[in-house]
Amino acid sequence: MKPDEGTCEICGTKAGHAPPARDTDPSGYKRNMKSEALAILISALLPGLGILYTGQAKGLLYFLGFIIFSAIMFFVPLGFVLVFLGWLFLIYKSYETARNYNRYLMTNGHPPW
Numbered sequence: 001m002k003p004d005e006g007t008c009e010i011c012g013t014k015a016g017h018a019p020p021a022r023d024t025d026p027s028g029y030k031r032n033m034k035s036e037a038l039a040i041l042i043s044a045l046l047p048g049l050g051i052l053y054t055g056q057a058k059g060l061l062y063f064l065g066f067i068i069f070s071a072i073m074f075f076v077p078l079g080f081v082l083v084f085l086g087w088l089f090l091i092y093k094s095y096e097t098a099r100n101y102n103r104y105l106m107t108n109g110h111p112p113w
Contacts, residue, residue, distance in 0.1 A: 038053065043091045
């Protein structure tokens with residue numbers, strides 16, 4: 001649109017004026033974002049509960065599964081190595097879940113679950 005043409009056919013603003021500012025946060029998604037660092041911290045303290053923090057109930061299953069797995073590995077030689085790897089996996093899974101939650105929220109404007 002040129003300044004002497006009147007109004008824009010797309011947004012309807014007058015020539016030479018900026019289009020109206022859009023509300024960049026119509027759904028308040030920034031308030032609902034989950035902290036990836038907090039998910040990592042929660043999962044480092046209680047493996048799997050960082051996933052529960054993002055709103056997925058399966059995080060509780062991960063936590064209970066890790067407790068059972070740890071109890072079984074207590075009787076296995078070098079089982080602590082497998083428990084440590086499982087702990088690291090759940091920390092990463094919590095980070096990944098929080099990141100995917102936030103990406104979906106920013107893209108679609110509402111939580112994924």
